[in-house]
Amino acid sequence: MPFEEQLRRYRDEEEFALGMGGSEKLARRRAEGNLNARERLDILLDNGDFLELGRHARAMRPEVRHKSPADGKISAIGMVNGRPVAALSNDFTVLGASSSVINGKKMRHLRDIADRRGMPVVFLGESTGARMPDRMGAPGRAILGQDPLEFRRMRRTPWVSALLGSCYGSSTWFGCMSDFVVMRKGATMAVASSKVTSLAINQPIDPEDLGGWRLHTGTTGLVDYATDTDEEAIGLIKDFLSYMPDHNGVAPPLAEVPEGSGEDAGKILEHFPELRSRTYDVRKIIEVIVDRRSLFELKPRFGRSVVTALSRVGGRSVGIVASNPRSKGGAIDVDACRKATSFLVMCDSYNIPLVFMVDQPGFLIGVEGEKLGAPGKIMNWMNALSQCSVTKISITTRKNYGQAYLNMGGGRTSDASACWPTADLGFMDPKVGVNVLFGVREEDDPDRFRELVEEISQDSSAWSLAALYEAHSVIDPRETRRYLIDTLEALDGSDGARVGKHRLSNWPTSF
Amino acid sequence: MAKIEICSEITGSVWKILVKEGDEVEEDDALMILESMKMEIALESTADGVVRKILVNEGDQIASGDVACVIEE
Numbered sequence A: 001m002p003f004e005e006q007l008r009r010y011r012d013e014e015e016f017a018l019g020m021g022g023s024e025k026l027a028r029r030r031a032e033g034n035l036n037a038r039e040r041l042d043i044l045l046d047n048g049d050f051l052e053l054g055r056h057a058r059a060m061r062p063e064v065r066h067k068s069p070a071d072g073k074i075s076a077i078g079m080v081n082g083r084p085v086a087a088l089s090n091d092f093t094v095l096g097a098s099s100s101v102i103n104g105k106k107m108r109h110l111r112d113i114a115d116r117r118g119m120p121v122v123f124l125g126e127s128t129g130a131r132m133p134d135r136m137g138a139p140g141r142a143i144l145g146q147d148p149l150e151f152r153r154m155r156r157t158p159w160v161s162a163l164l165g166s167c168y169g170s171s172t173w174f175g176c177m178s179d180f181v182v183m184r185k186g187a188t189m190a191v192a193s194s195k196v197t198s199l200a201i202n203q204p205i206d207p208e209d210l211g212g213w214r215l216h217t218g219t220t221g222l223v224d225y226a227t228d229t230d231e232e233a234i235g236l237i238k239d240f241l242s243y244m245p246d247h248n249g250v251a252p253p254l255a256e257v258p259e260g261s262g263e264d265a266g267k268i269l270e271h272f273p274e275l276r277s278r279t280y281d282v283r284k285i286i287e288v289i290v291d292r293r294s295l296f297e298l299k300p301r302f303g304r305s306v307v308t309a310l311s312r313v314g315g316r317s318v319g320i321v322a323s324n325p326r327s328k329g330g331a332i333d334v335d336a337c338r339k340a341t342s343f344l345v346m347c348d349s350y351n352i353p354l355v356f357m358v359d360q361p362g363f364l365i366g367v368e369g370e371k372l373g374a375p376g377k378i379m380n381w382m383n384a385l386s387q388c389s390v391t392k393i394s395i396t397t398r399k400n401y402g403q404a405y406l407n408m409g410g411g412r413t414s415d416a417s418a419c420w421p422t423a424d425l426g427f428m429d430p431k432v433g434v435n436v437l438f439g440v441r442e443e444d445d446p447d448r449f450r451e452l453v454e455e456i457s458q459d460s461s462a463w464s465l466a467a468l469y470e471a472h473s474v475i476d477p478r479e480t481r482r483y484l485i486d487t488l489e490a491l492d493g494s495d496g497a498r499v500g501k502h503r504l505s506n507w508p509t510s511f
Numbered sequence B: 001m002a003k004i005e006i007c008s009e010i011t012g013s014v015w016k017i018l019v020k021e022g023d024e025v026e027e028d029d030a031l032m033i034l035e036s037m038k039m040e041i042a043l044e045s046t047a048d049g050v051v052r053k054i055l056v057n058e059g060d061q062i063a064s065g066d067v068a069c070v071i072e073e
Helices: A004-018 A023-032 A037-044 A062-067 A101-117 A137-142 A170-176 A194-201 A207-211 A213-220 A230-242 A265-271 A282-289 A334-349 A367-371 A374-387 A430-438 A446-456 A462-467 A477-492
Strands: A050-053 A073-080 A083-090 A121-127 A159-167 A180-184 A225-227 A296-298 A306-313 A316-323 A354-360 A392-401 A416-419 A424-426 B003-007 B012-017 B030-036 B039-044 B049-054 B067-072
Touching (some): A037 A073, A037 A083, A037 A121, A037 A230, A073 A230, A101 A121, A159 A230, A194 A207, A207 A213, A213 A225, A225 A230, A265 A282, A265 A477, A282 A354, A282 A477, A306 A477, A316 A477, A334 A374, A367 A374, A416 A462, A416 A477, A424 A462
Parallel strands (some): A083 A121, A159 A180, A316 A354, A354 A392, A392 A416, A392 A424
Antiparallel strands (some): A073 A083, A296 A306, A306 A316, B003 B067, B012 B030, B030 B039, B049 B067
């Protein structure tokens, strides 16, 4: 056979690359219930098909070339639900998928292609961090920073990350720069591993405390979701991408409207208590407004008094920012501010119109919030909102008090605003106002308290706001879906969202 | 079995306790109703598990961050 030797070499090289870190390591992973890097790509990409770049790359250092297939990071271009994506799957069985000169070149090349073609990038993370001893000493420093744009994030295309094991170094950094992050329970994400950290601070540390799912979904907000399995995590990535455009030069694709959407719109009042002192879960209200099965909440365990969710109305992608009185009565705390700002940045970057659903008693005031820089976070949010160029619609359902009225799309910060007849606008609840202004509490002097409440109460109704043409419409709550469909069509046309100016696309990747 | 401390998210008072020690609860179940900002706000479990300890009584004042009860996963 002609070229027999060369073709044999080709087969050997293929076998070496596809063999990853070797059968023993792969079997151990399987026994532990962990998928390997190529199995993860098979699940992510349609039919498991993809173009692989750098399959035959190996480590730069000669003494590890024999054990560095693909140099530990598998670079792929394939399709997710018929749309193109670039994917980088870390192969932990190869030198812990540690970051090296060669696999750094692979990552940069993949990102360049995604940018040029205009397609999302998916990072399947599990890595140990910088490769040792490559990065030791001055020569190690000299190989760093050779790509000055390595950590520049311009949001030309959506990025998503799954944290599927121990994530240090690149899996952490690119996770933090992603628009959506999902984590498998048991995975960790941190600046340095628990082993390194324990040595540095000279005390034992639990990896879960250092960077587990509870910390990142509930406290840092760096992770959107935690799942039990890799398959679930990858499934969420596909769901997220379905709301996104391929790149920022186009609107998100219009989806088919699922049968039965809007059928329950009349039941909206079942989820909305008449008593103003009662709380409720706004997600139940959103669910009956939007297209069926299209409520995709981001960061549900973080900053919970504001819900941020991708959704669809009449087949269009929308970003919903909704007060959730179920948490803190809807009072907006620092975490909720951080979450809302990052959501505005994302929606504006990818041409996703914003819908505010407002029932909030104001920002959560107190020493704790001030220590966390509440005023700065509130102004970050306002600055972002002022620069958003996607269509913004605000609906006040109940309370809408204080400065937060503006943050939630009040005044001219929205393109269209509506109120339910139940809306209550003002600077603060008159009962709280009496406490503040006169120092009188209801339980101390009920008659005097009632008198003072009446004295300081102004007309705070939806009708009063509509008469001043600050609310453009007052709508029956049961007509909210219809209102949104009609308003989006009126403002953006019938063929989808407008392409915005993306003034926020280079904003920070966490707040 | 991990012990999870359920902390109040707000400063207010404990209006009604809905569970007792030994009860099994699921994540997001309401454990007690707090009163703050003229609203009744549920304090919810952040994990599935068993209520091991309730550290407050009805009528108590509670501050943001105070542990109200302990759940064992």
